[in-house]
Amino acid sequence: MAKVPFSKLDVKINGSDCINTYCNSKGEEIQYEVKQYLPLQDKIDLVQKVINQSVDGNGFYNPMRVKLYLVLEVVYAYTNLSFTAKQKEDPFKLYDLLVSTGIFHEIVDHIREKDWIEIQENVWKTIENIYAYRNSVMGILENISADYSNLNLDATEIQQKLADPNNLELLRKNYLLKKIDL
Secondary structure (H helix, E strand, O other): OOOOOHHHHOOOOOOOEEEEEEEOOOOOEEEEEEEOOOOHHHHHHHHHHHHHHHEOOOOOEOHHHHHHHHHHHHHHHHEOOOOOHHHHHOHHHHHHHHHHOOHHHHHHHHOOHHHHHHHHHHHHHHHHHHHHHHOOHHHHHHHHHHHHHHHHHHHHHHHHHHHOHHHHHHHHHHHHHHHHHO
16 A cells, blocks of 8 residues: 555644634623634643642642632633733632633533543543652652752751851850850
């Protein structure tokens, strides 16, 4: 069978957008676009943003925060809706507005179902993999190594402080005072 050059197929990414209409509280009909397909790199970036924003200071992924940022990042990536910096300052309020008004559900209805499912699965699978890695031997060794490196920096800092003549003199005086008290 002869090889056929792929370029002869003249294929392009299906970038067709769907026009959606929303009737606001003033009775005005507002039209906005919803992408039906998002390129793979954009999906990877979307999943990464959700993961990065959903983790707390202790490395825990709160499922409600994951849901919050999943909704917001999908809206940012799949629509031409723009938000002010002030609106983005309160992601919880923005989430509530998008979900309670049904706007988010209308957006999801226009995204390819396979894409929506794939994005959700990838977010949760990535979180699962992060936890699995952290609890693996390699993850534990990495944490110990990081702790040791921090300890080493602290030891170096202590050594430098002890080498300072002013601090050394203070240490000698305190030592002599303690010796006299005995």
